[in-house]
Amino acid sequence: MMKKYNFAFFDEGSKREIRRATLKAIAIPGYQVPFASREMPIARGWGTGGLQLTLSLIGRDDIIKVIDQGADESVNAVNIKKLIISTTGVQDTEKTAEATLIQSRHRIPEVELREDQIIVLQVPLPEPLRTIEPSEYKTKKLHADQDYNGIWLMLFEQIMKHGRMSTGADHPVQVHGRYIMAPSPIPRFDNQKLNDSKTLTLLGAGREKKIYAVPPYTKVQSLAFADYPFTVEDMSAKVCRLCGTTGVYMDELFDRDTEETYYQCNDVSYCLQRENKEMDDLR
Amino acid sequence: MHQQERPLLTIKNLNKQFGCGCSHCRDTQGHNLEDNYCPVCGTVYACRNVSLKVYPAEILGVVGESGSGKSTLLRCLYFDQDSTSGEGYIHGYNEGRTNIFTETSQQKNYIRNHLLGMVYQNPYLGLRMNFSSVGNIAEKLIGAGNRKVDFMAARAQELLAAVNIPTYRMKEAPEKFSGGMQQRVQIAKALSNNPPLLLLDEVTTGLDLSVQANVLDLIKVIQRDLKIGMIVVSHDLAVIRMLTDRTIVMLNGRIIEHGLTDQVLEDPQHAYTQQLVYSLL
Numbered sequence: 311m312m313k314k315y316n317f318a319f320f321d322e323g324s325k326r327e328i329r330r331a332t333l334k335a336i337a338i339p340g341y342q343v344p345f346a347s348r349e350m351p352i353a354r355g356w357g358t359g360g361l362q363l364t365l366s367l368i369g370r371d372d373i374i375k376v377i378d379q380g381a382d383e384s385v386n387a388v389n390i391k392k393l394i395i396s397t398t399g400v401q402d403t404e405k406t407a408e409a410t411l412i413q414s415r416h417r418i419p420e421v422e423l424r425e426d427q428i429i430v431l432q433v434p435l436p437e438p439l440r441t442i443e444p445s446e447y448k449t450k451k452l453h454a455d456q457d458y459n460g461i462w463l464m465l466f467e468q469i470m471k472h473g474r475m476s477t478g479a480d481h482p483v484q485v486h487g488r489y490i491m492a493p494s495p496i497p498r499f500d501n502q503k504l505n506d507s508k509t510l511t512l513l514g515a516g517r518e519k520k521i522y523a524v525p526p527y528t529k530v531q532s533l534a535f536a537d538y539p540f541t542v543e544d545m546s547a548k549v550c551r552l553c554g555t556t557g558v559y560m561d562e563l564f565d566r567d568t569e570e571t572y573y574q575c576n577d578v579s580y581c582l583q584r585e586n587k588e589m590d591d592l593r
Numbered sequence: 594m595h596q597q598e599r600p601l602l603t604i605k606n607l608n609k610q611f612g613c614g615c616s617h618c619r620d621t622q623g624h625n626l627e628d629n630y631c632p633v634c635g636t637v638y639a640c641r642n643v644s645l646k647v648y649p650a651e652i653l654g655v656v657g658e659s660g661s662g663k664s665t666l667l668r669c670l671y672f673d674q675d676s677t678s679g680e681g682y683i684h685g686y687n688e689g690r691t692n693i694f695t696e697t698s699q700q701k702n703y704i705r706n707h708l709l710g711m712v713y714q715n716p717y718l719g720l721r722m723n724f725s726s727v728g729n730i731a732e733k734l735i736g737a738g739n740r741k742v743d744f745m746a747a748r749a750q751e752l753l754a755a756v757n758i759p760t761y762r763m764k765e766a767p768e769k770f771s772g773g774m775q776q777r778v779q780i781a782k783a784l785s786n787n788p789p790l791l792l793l794d795e796v797t798t799g800l801d802l803s804v805q806a807n808v809l810d811l812i813k814v815i816q817r818d819l820k821i822g823m824i825v826v827s828h829d830l831a832v833i834r835m836l837t838d839r840t841i842v843m844l845n846g847r848i849i850e851h852g853l854t855d856q857v858l859e860d861p862q863h864a865y866t867q868q869l870v871y872s873l874l
Contacts, residue, residue, distance in 0.1 A: 455698050462735045463721075467728045469742050470764060535742045 318365040319397040324348055328366035328521070332512060335523035340485030341453075342436050347519040357390055357415060358516025360432035364394060364413045367428065367512075373401045375409035380417045380559070380576035387415070404579045405588075416479065418500040420558045420580040421589075423509035425526060431494045433515040436522065438482045438492040458490050461533065469538055481540070484531045485524055493530075499542045499559045504530040548573040553584035599684055600646040601822045602670075602790055607643040607679030607694075609665050609846075612636030629662070629845040639665040641846040643679070647790065650820040654837030654854055656828060656869065662846040663826040664714070667792045669694075670824070671711045672701040683708055685789055706736035710783030710821075714795035716775035719782065722768040726753060726778050729767065733785040752781040756811060773804035780811065784819070791815075791823045797832055809835060830870065834858055842866045 318325065324346075331345035350358045368374065374394055378387035382404045390413065391402055403409050406421040413430045423429055439449045442460035452460070461482055468476045475481070479495035483504065493501055494513055504511060504524055511524040524530055534540035548560045551572045558580065560573040575581035583589045618631035618638075625631065629638040640662045647653050655663050669676040675694075682689040685708050693704055705711075710733075713719040720729050730749035731739075739745055753763050756777040767775045776796060783791055793812065797805040809832065815821060816836075825836050833840055833854060841851040842863065850863045861867045 451698075455702055457702055457736075459732055459736045462740075463724065463728055463732045466731050466735065466742060466745065467724055470725055470727055470746065536740045537744075538742050 315397050317370075317398060318368050319351075319393070320348065320362075320365055325366040328362055331521045332363065332366070332523065335512070335521045336510070336525050338489075339525055339528050340483075340489030340491040340522060342491075342520040342522045344519055345521050347516045350516065351393065352389070354517040355434060357386065357413075357432040359514030359518075359521070360413045360415070360430045360516075361390055361393070361514075362516060363430045363512050363514040363521065364411060365397070367430075368394065368398055368400060368411060370398070370400060372410045373403050373408055375403050375406065375412045375579075377412065377414040377417055377419065377577075377579075379415055380561075381578045383578070405583065406577075406579060416495045416497075417559070417576065418496055418503045420575070420577045422503075423507065425508045428510045428512065431496070431511065431513045433492065433494040433513045433520070434517070435480075436492055436513065436515040436518050436520040438480075438490050453489060456488070461490060465533060465535070469535070475534070475538060475540070482533045484533060486528050487531075490533070491522060491524075497543055497559055498532070498540070499545065501530070501532045501540075502542060506530075550575045550581060550584075553581045555581070555584055598648055599689070601649045601651075601684050602645075602647040602824075603680075603682045603689070604643060604645050604670070605680040607640055607666070607669060607681065608638075608677045609640040609662075609669050609674065610636055610638045610677050623845075623847075626845075629660075638846050640669065640676070643843075643846075643848055645841060645848070645851075647822045647824060649684075649789065649822050650816065651839065652816060652823045652825055652837045654833040654840035655824060655826045655843060656830065656833055656840060657843035658828065658869075661843040663828075663843055664794055665846075666843075667711070667794050667824065667826055671709060671792055672698075672705055683790065702736070706733065707786060708788055708790060710786070710788040710791040712776070712779045712783050712791070712793045712796050714798055716767065716772070716779050719779045720767045720775065723766050725764045726758065726767055726770075726781075727763050729778060730782045730785045733782055737786050748785060749781075752785055753778070756781045757807070773800050773808065776800065776804075776808055777811065780808070780815075784815065784821075787819065787821075789822060791821050793823060793825045795827055796825075797827070797829065805832075812836060830858065842869070 327346055331343045335343045348362060350361060352358060376387045376391040378384040395402055406419040411428050415432045437449055439452055439461055442464055443449050465475050479497050480492055481498045481501055482490050483493050483501060485491050493504060506527055508526055510526050513522050532540040545557055545560055549556050551574055555575060559576045561576045563572055563574055612635055614636045615634035617633040618625050618636060643666060657663050668674045679694060681693045683693055686704055727746055727749040730752055731745040734745045750763055767778050797808050827833055837854045840854040840857045841848045844865050850857060850866050858870055861870050
């Protein structure tokens with residue numbers, strides 16, 4: 311085969327630059343480190359931030375897993391996985407426990423991640439303050455001053471309007487008691503998995519040219535008022551139609567013929583492993 | 594002998610200039626300036642050696658023509674603009690021993706959120722126009738570290754009621770309000786933390802007479818009931834006469850006259866003040 315690309319697509323200098331930004335991000339939990347986001351063979355906004363992190367970190371012995379909103383086999387996930395494999399030749403897996411490097415869009419797997427794994431999240435909008443302050447110059451100042459009145463006000467307004475905080479996904483979190491961070495559009499259900507997690511979480515926004523991180527065993531607190539506590543989506547009464555699990559994040563589906571609403575694990579590989587009895591630990 | 598009252602706010606030699614200054618205008622005590630403008634380098638000296646004191650529950654008036662540095666003075670006090678030099682001490686922050694102008698921006702935020710209230714001439718500067726009125730007031734409370742929704746909502750409603758905003762409009766955004774109502778929401782916001790010092794910048798300018806009277810009444814009531822110290826900036830001498838105890842007169846960034854309001858208005862000493870007082874229609 312004619313060698314068209316360097317290992318992992320990027321030249322070594324590019325990988326080093328991204329890794330340097332990553333190290334800084336880990337050193338300052340929740341702080342958005344600007345980096346020279348590169349042109350990729352996929353369009354910006356389609357996971358280029360996560361992909362650049364993955365490609366800068368991957369080694370020959372890594373086992374890669376790519377998830378798109380819980381699914382391993384959606385077009386987006388498959389294409390990203392193919393690009394990684396064809397430029398590196400590493401092994402891939404769908405089983406969360408086997409992977410060493412996991413790139414994910416908008417979900418954190420149900421299986422608890424370990425210290426020897428790294429999860430990379432794709433981020434469309436890294437700036438949690440963007441909805442209240444359009445200027446980057448000013449949001450940087452607000453972060454520096456730890457002036458987070460605006461984002462609290464946004465949550466307050468939601469309570470005034472709807473009687474509760476109405477963030478569906480991307481509920482803002484405070485990392486290590488300092489920076490407020492957008493956890494990427496993961497459901498609120500996954501916010502708690504970031505807290506005191508054993509694994510390193512890296513977040514990359516290609517279009518916005520930012521990298522940030524949550525190091526292992528770091529306090530991640532979802533923003534909430536004293537009298538309106540943070541709540542996650544209630545999954546306790548929902549049973550997966552395929553594997554019979556409860557208490558994990560479910561998709562709601564509707565059967566038009568029988569007019570029945572049913573639920574299915576959003577994390578497909580988790581569901582499959584449960585079905586195949588490969589996982590006996592009941593969460 | 595009764596004990597001397599401690600001032601709430603002390604400002605010493607506050608300077609604010611726009612531009613770097615040059616050899617022509619620097620250190621010349623302003624002799625080479627055209628009004629407060631250096632014709633050589635274009636530097637504007639907006640506030641020059643302004644010193645003042647405000648005592649608790651006292652209203653200090655600031656008068657002067659437009660461009661005399663009144664609003665710049667208030668903006669420096671509220672940290673909207675960085676002052677070039679000078680010292681400021683506020684009772685209630687580190688017992689008035691720390692110069693507030695040299696504090697970090699985090700500390701300035703603290704002072705702003707806990708000890709100061711500001712009402713701008715233009716409500717667009719003081720309010721988030723597309724957030725609810727209740728939310729606007731809550732913002733100040735949030736800034737002071739409050740994290741209880743029910744308390745903040747109740748406090749906001751209490752304040753809005755006090756400034757005569759009807760209950761059924763409290764959750765509306767100020768952009769839907771009339772100018773007078775917006776101004777009253779601003780006042781409610783400024784009062785939310787019971788700040789010891791309130792800064793009012795031309796609050797009644799641009800309002801019609803009956804609304805003006807309402808707002809002035811409100812300010813007087815607040816001062817009487819809550820014992821808040823205030824700095825009232827206005828070019829309207831009638832407002833100054835009605836509200837203030839003491840007055841300073843500014844011209845070209847300098848304080849040219851100060852004294853009891855009655856004294857200044859009835860027996861002006863400086864030529865400019867005389868002109869100002871006698872040019873009343």
